[in-house]
Amino acid sequence: MIKVEGLYYSYSNDDNFAVKDVSFEVAEGEIFGFLGPSGAGKSTTQGILTGLLQLQKGNASVAGYDIKNISRKMFNKIGMSFEQSNVYSKMTAKENLSFYSKLFDVETRDPIELINLVGLGGKENIKTGEFSKGMKHRLTFARSMINNPSMWFLDEPTTGLDPAIAADIKDIIKEHNNKGVTVFLTTHNMFIADELCDRVAFIVDGVIKLIDSPKILKLQYGKKLVEVEYVQDGNVKKETFSTIMQKDKDLLNQIIADKEILTMHTKEATLEEIFIKVTGRGLV
Amino acid sequence: MKLLSSFKKELILASRGFYFYVELIFALVILAVLLFAIPQNFSGTSTEYLYFNLPQEGKEIFKNIILEDDLDTKSEMVEIKAGGKTFNAELIVTDESEIYIVNSEEAVRMLAETHRNIGAVLELDDNNQLHYKYYLQGYESTRLKNLISILFNESTDVLKERIENQDVRPLSTGYEPLNDRENTIPPLVAFSGSLMGMFIMASYIFLDKKEGVIKAYAVTASSVWQYLMSKIFVVLLTSVVSGIIITMPVMGFSINYGLLLLLLLTTGFFASSLGLLIASFYNDLVKAFGVIYLILILMMVPSIAYFIPGWDPVWIKIIPSYPMLQGFKEIILPNGDIAYPLIASAGFLTAGIVLFAITNIRFKKTLSV
Ligand SMILES: Nc1ncnc2c1ncn2[C@@H]1O[C@H](COP(=O)(O)OP(=O)(O)OP(=O)(O)O)[C@@H](O)[C@H]1O
Ligand SMILES: [Mg+2]
Numbered sequence: 001m002i003k004v005e006g007l008y009y010s011y012s013n014d015d016n017f018a019v020k021d022v023s024f025e026v027a028e029g030e031i032f033g034f035l036g037p038s039g040a041g042k043s044t045t046q047g048i049l050t051g052l053l054q055l056q057k058g059n060a061s062v063a064g065y066d067i068k069n070i071s072r073k074m075f076n077k078i079g080m081s082f083e084q085s086n087v088y089s090k091m092t093a094k095e096n097l098s099f100y101s102k103l104f105d106v107e108t109r110d111p112i113e114l115i116n117l118v119g120l121g122g123k124e125n126i127k128t129g130e131f132s133k134g135m136k137h138r139l140t141f142a143r144s145m146i147n148n149p150s151m152w153f154l155d156e157p158t159t160g161l162d163p164a165i166a167a168d169i170k171d172i173i174k175e176h177n178n179k180g181v182t183v184f185l186t187t188h189n190m191f192i193a194d195e196l197c198d199r200v201a202f203i204v205d206g207v208i209k210l211i212d213s214p215k216i217l218k219l220q221y222g223k224k225l226v227e228v229e230y231v232q233d234g235n236v237k238k239e240t241f242s243t244i245m246q247k248d249k250d251l252l253n254q255i256i257a258d259k260e261i262l263t264m265h266t267k268e269a270t271l272e273e274i275f276i277k278v279t280g281r282g283l284v
Numbered sequence: 285m286k287l288l289s290s291f292k293k294e295l296i297l298a299s300r301g302f303y304f305y306v307e308l309i310f311a312l313v314i315l316a317v318l319l320f321a322i323p324q325n326f327s328g329t330s331t332e333y334l335y336f337n338l339p340q341e342g343k344e345i346f347k348n349i350i351l352e353d354d355l356d357t358k359s360e361m362v363e364i365k366a367g368g369k370t371f372n373a374e375l376i377v378t379d380e381s382e383i384y385i386v387n388s389e390e391a392v393r394m395l396a397e398t399h400r401n402i403g404a405v406l407e408l409d410d411n412n413q414l415h416y417k418y419y420l421q422g423y424e425s426t427r428l429k430n431l432i433s434i435l436f437n438e439s440t441d442v443l444k445e446r447i448e449n450q451d452v453r454p455l456s457t458g459y460e461p462l463n464d465r466e467n468t469i470p471p472l473v474a475f476s477g478s479l480m481g482m483f484i485m486a487s488y489i490f491l492d493k494k495e496g497v498i499k500a501y502a503v504t505a506s507s508v509w510q511y512l513m514s515k516i517f518v519v520l521l522t523s524v525v526s527g528i529i530i531t532m533p534v535m536g537f538s539i540n541y542g543l544l545l546l547l548l549l550t551t552g553f554f555a556s557s558l559g560l561l562i563a564s565f566y567n568d569l570v571k572a573f574g575v576i577y578l579i580l581i582l583m584m585v586p587s588i589a590y591f592i593p594g595w596d597p598v599w600i601k602i603i604p605s606y607p608m609l610q611g612f613k614e615i616i617l618p619n620g621d622i623a624y625p626l627i628a629s630a631g632f633l634t635a636g637i638v639l640f641a642i643t644n645i646r647f648k649k650t651l652s653v
Contacts, residue, residue, distance in 0.1 A: 050503050052651045072505050080503040086496030090300040091293075102289035103504035143500070 001151055001182040002026035002049065007058035009044050018044045020206040022058075031173070031183040033197035035190070035271075037281055041206040042186040043083055046153055049184070050080050063151045076106045079149030083156045083186070085136035089129030093120060093139055096128060097146060104147040114142040119168060134161050141169065145176070152176065155186045170196060190272040200271070204279045214271055220244075221269040221277065229262040230255055236262065242277050286506040290514035294488075298518050301491070303484045307476070311526030314472050318534055322465050330402065331382045333373075333395045333419075337407035346406065347385060353378040359385075366391075366398035393419055462617060469531055470612035471587040474605055477527035478551035479583055481519045483576060485559030488515055490569045502651050509644045516556045516640075523552040531616070539616050547611050547625045550632040554604065557639035564646040607631065 007022040019041040026032040034042045047053040049062050051070040060067040065074040087096045097111035115124045118138040128136055141157050154173065158166040170192050177183055177196075187193050193200055194214050201211045212220075224243045229236060239255075241248040243266075255261070269277070298304040336343040351357055359374045364384060371391040373384040386392055389405050396403030396419040403419035418432055492498055501511045527548045531539070558579070566572035586606035589595050600606055611628035614620035 047652070052499060052502055054649060072507055075503055075505045078503065080500075082496070082499060084496055086500050088293075088297060088497055089495060090297050095293075095296070099289060099293045100500070100504070103286055103501070103506040105505050140500075147505075 001028045001030070001063060002032075002184065003059075003061045004045075004049070005059040007045065007048065007055075007060060009041075009048055009053060009056050011044075013056075018206050019048070022203070022206070022208055024201055024208065024211055026182060026184060028182055029177070029180055030198045031177050031185060031196050033193040033200035034184065034186045034203060035188075035193055035200050035275060036203035038188075040203045042203060043155055044206075045203075046080075046155055046184065046186055050078065050153055073105070076104050076147060077149055078151050078153065079144035079147060080153045081141045081144035081155060081157050083159070085133070085140040087128045087136055087139050087143070090127060092125050092127050093131075094124040096139065097143055100143050101146050106147055108146050109148060111146070114145055115139070117145075117172060118142040119165060134165065137161065138165070138169070150181055152181050152183045153186075154183060156188070157185070158187065158189055158192055166192065190270065190275065194271040202275055202279055204281050209279050217271070217274050218269060221274050225267050225269045225273065225277075226252065226264060227267050228252070228255060228264045230259040231262065232259060240267075240273060245277065248277075287510045287514060290506070290510055291517050294514045294518045295521075298488075298522075301488075303487050304518075304522060307480055307484060307522045307526050308529070310480070311476050311529040314476055314530050315533055318465055318468060318472070318530065322468055330380065331384070331399065332401060333384045333386055333392045333403040335386050335389055335392045335403075335405045337389065337405055342408075347374075347376075350376050350378075350383060350385075355379065364395065366394040369394065371395065389417075396421075462613075465534060466616060467613075469534060469616055470609045471590055473527045473530055473548070473612050474551070474587070474608040475583075476530060477523040477548055478555045478608060479580065479605065480526075480555075481523045481552045482555040482559035482562070482579070484522070485515065485519050485556040486563040486572060486576060487569060488519075489560060489563035490567075490572070493563075493567055498647070499651055502648075508647050509640075512560055512640070512644060512647065516553060516560075519556040519559075520549055520552045523555075524548050535616055538618065540622070543615050543622065543625050544612075546629050547608075547615060547632075550629040550636065551608050551611075553636040554632040554639070557636045557643060560643040561639050561646070564643055564650060604632070604635070 003025050005023050007019055008017050009019040010017045022041075022045060024032075034045065036042055044053065048055055049060060049067065051067065051074075055067050063074060063077045065071055087093075088099075091099070093115055094111050097114060101108035101111065112124055115121060118141060120135060120138055120142070123131070123135070128139060131139065137157075137160055141154070144152065144154070152173075157173070158169050161169065166189070173183060173185070173196060183196075185193070185197065197214060199211060199213045200217075202209045210217075221242065221244070226241050226243060227238065228241065229238050231237070241252045243249065243252075275281075336346055338346070347359070351359060354376045355378065359376045362373050362375045362384070363370050364373050364386075365371075371386050371388075371394075373386045373391075376383045376385065384395065386395065392403035392405055395401070400421055402421070405417040405419075407415050407417070409415040420429070420432075498508070498511065502508055524545065527544070528541075531544060562572055562575055562579075566575075582603060583605040586600050586603050586609055589597075589600050589606075590609050607624075607628040611625040614622070614624040
């Protein structure tokens, strides 16, 4: 569904790349997670794939269309939910979706049905200028489904939403995926990525560090994390070490040898911990 | 179809916004000013040119009569220019008029024609009778014309005969100048209709940029040019409506509205494409304001020249508002040149298309995530 090879992108058109030599493939029906800290190049990559940013270097195809010269027809198959919600504040929720539905050549969904789906039922006739941030974000998300896309780009669909609503959004994504929709999901939220994604890519500073399925990653890192509480300079410190990475093993040995250990036990690694271990970077 | 939906949406947005009404209210204010504040002819005092084609004593008698009304009962020797020539004149200023006494009929005629004022020649005819010849502009009120007709007749018996014997000859044909109120219309229409469109278009785009909706449009099966064009349609609609609000009540049905519509549409298209292009370089109105302001000032230069008949340098004709003004003027002139507005329209259409094409590329290239 998506094929990307040697993608580079620079906002300043020089060697200052926001995205460097990015390559990956997304199979049809897959949920592909794009995970990385702020400024990693997630939105940039997604922008190139949806034609918002011009392809500078590398090859990419989406839903069978070459990104080098995008045909407008491609967008009949694509849905895109933006990181920053962008709806007309002077139009009501329903007007926003109705107008948007007329911009496609394919059958579109009923605006009211979509508004209800994202929990905005009853608010369809309110101008979105009066919506809260989260409500606008949900409407932007709802709008991305209007043309029944088979390729769905979601940039931070759950950011800024309360956990209950985020869980609803997650269920909607899962449901659509069950019907065959391919999903490219950009997120900070490791729990959602963990539950939804068939495969994830870790991206830091514009470079992909790793692509694998969360399951395999957890098997690999599995119970191979050790959480240690120890005393250093009179303070209690808590640290997690991998038992398969040489650097961690050395550090752990040193601590056991030099420090007073309070507790020590193995634990199942979360996707977030794996990310930190692999990339050496936090997710914020 | 997508274009139509976009146009409908833009109309809804415009009707819920602020600029739409600003332009229409502006047009109404201009109309009110035109109708109630600008007299058909501006100046309260009139200027006249006189030539006494009389023997010296005759000249003196008439001059002294006029001098009695002079504010300081003295005349002043001045030089006055017309048609590239300089004429010597004796200026007498009364509280109602400035009277220039010149030395030839040619001077009267040239001055009257160039400065659009009344001229008169007094001479003796074959029977040694005083003979008056007036140079009028053609748009003087009927009252004044009738007054002149009867002024020199003592008895009503001979009045009819004398009036019929008066010789009225048009000197320039195919040319009926506009009165002051009508003459003010072209710059007002050009500004409130067409050039305002540039500013309003830029404002519309900045509103959309703030909301990020262009990006949402860019990931649909509809093209960015349709999005831009639907906005242009809205601006054209308002500039046509405001152009007609200003023109129709003053000009009535005496002008070619087809031609007016054409020029309003093409100049509006040009101006709004220019507005789009400017907006493509900036993210908000505040940052773009300097450029918009400069362009508006530049566009105003031809309208200054428009009101100063003697100042009309060649370079001014390159400024787009020059052909706009002249085009609108030819349309409202009773015997105006039809070719001029047609050629100007073709020019604005072409320039508009070029600007629009550049803008379209720029908008596609400057989208962000
Ligand atoms: N419009 C822009 N102009 C210049 N640089 C930009 C622009 N947008 C993003 N960048 C830069 O490109 C890099 C990648 O940004 P991008 O938005 O792709 O990150 P991201 O992974 O989506 O981050 P976030 O999680 O905060 O959304 C960053 O260094 C950012 O500063
Ligand atoms: Mg982002």
